[in-house]
Amino acid sequence: MLIMVYLKPIPTMNYRAAFTVCFLIIQLGILVYVTLLFYPNYEKGSRICFKKEDDEAQRLKYRLHGMQKLLKLVYRKAKVVNSREESCDIETAVLFLKKNNVSKTVFKNTFEDFSPLGGRDWSFKTYIPCSNKSLEVNGTSKELIRSQFIPSCVNYDVKLEVRKNLNESLKFPGTCLKQVIDKFCTTQFLVPNILHYIWLGKGKFEFIFFVSIFSGYKKQHPCLIFLYYDTLPSGKWWNLLLLYVSNIIPVSVNPPSKIGNRKIVFLEHKSDILRLQILREYGGIYLDTDQLLLTSLDKFRDRECTMGVASDGYLGSAVIIASKNSAFIKKWMDSYSAYKPNSWGQNSVIMATKLAKQNPNLIHLERHYCSFYPYPTYLFKQNYKWSHSYGLHIYKPGREKQLKQLNFSSIRKLNNTLGAAFRFVLFDDKELCL
Incomplete structure (x- = not known):
């Protein structure tokens, strides 16, 4: 690019000043050239006219502005968090940053209208x-006076009666269970408000x-709770559950x-298959017996199937939330045609993840792992802030001895995540007890 510069005669003593002026003019010319080369949308002519930013540039401006505000929010949250507490506030903000494009609308603080648990x-x-x-009560099973929901199906006469001190069971699979759900637990949601738990083996009910x-009963307010067993639980805590939860x-069942x-080698694999059979047949919310529920899952009941992504x-x-005959559950069950008996998670979480990618x-x-699955160390070694969580998965492996020591007395001053969450469920407050 050629730049014509006209200079008046300059006295000898001002050569240095003249050189400086020429250098600045050349630099300005280079700047104009680079601008025209890389930004062709700017108008060309003898006079440099900067065109008004186009729509994309404007969107980028707002996006950068929003990202800046969000990063400031993350920094502020990170700065005030106690060193022994991992806060999901930060992870929630980062997830928002990844998932959303900040447009021309005014950027909204993700926590502005949030009422934290x-x-x-x-x-x-x-x-x-x-x-x-x-x-807690000190009674034995013979002393407990409890009411139980007793389903009965005679021809087309389906009833759900409340009786005292009975310990009756239904069988799976069976038509009566389906008839009871269809008659008493049908709502406007795709997923019926029923909870499913599985109890296989002869383990102690702790x-x-x-x-x-109890957290599922208290936080979800289900129509009915079903516990599928091959050996009926017993003991103090089972009796207490029956006393306070009348709709269980x-x-x-005969496990597959x-x-x-x-041949199915592991008991856990039998449970993996059984939960899919149950959800395909009835729909509802499946929860592990070590899954703590902190708030209602109704938000997800208008979808055909919902699962959470763990930290790995x-x-x-x-936690599996699914409608009856969910297409995803069907595909998952079909995948068991390639069942590998000695592969621990291949047919369960690994296959589910693969199928989800193939059939989005x-x-x-629910990609934010804070929703259901914090790291195991968060439960026992610190106070993890579960304000953004729907539930916590209590990781039993390697913690059995520690978990066996928990009771109403020990959790009162247990200053970690598990203590706080248990107090929140049982006492409606996470704070330490006097």
């Missing part, structure tokens, strides 16, 4: 008088299982022993 103070310096809030199922119905022509990137099968229209993924 457990309140805003997570210092755990407040003690509350929860010593008299215990549900405190964590009581709190887990035990359902006898084969899938195709392959795989889908977690401790059949399942809603």
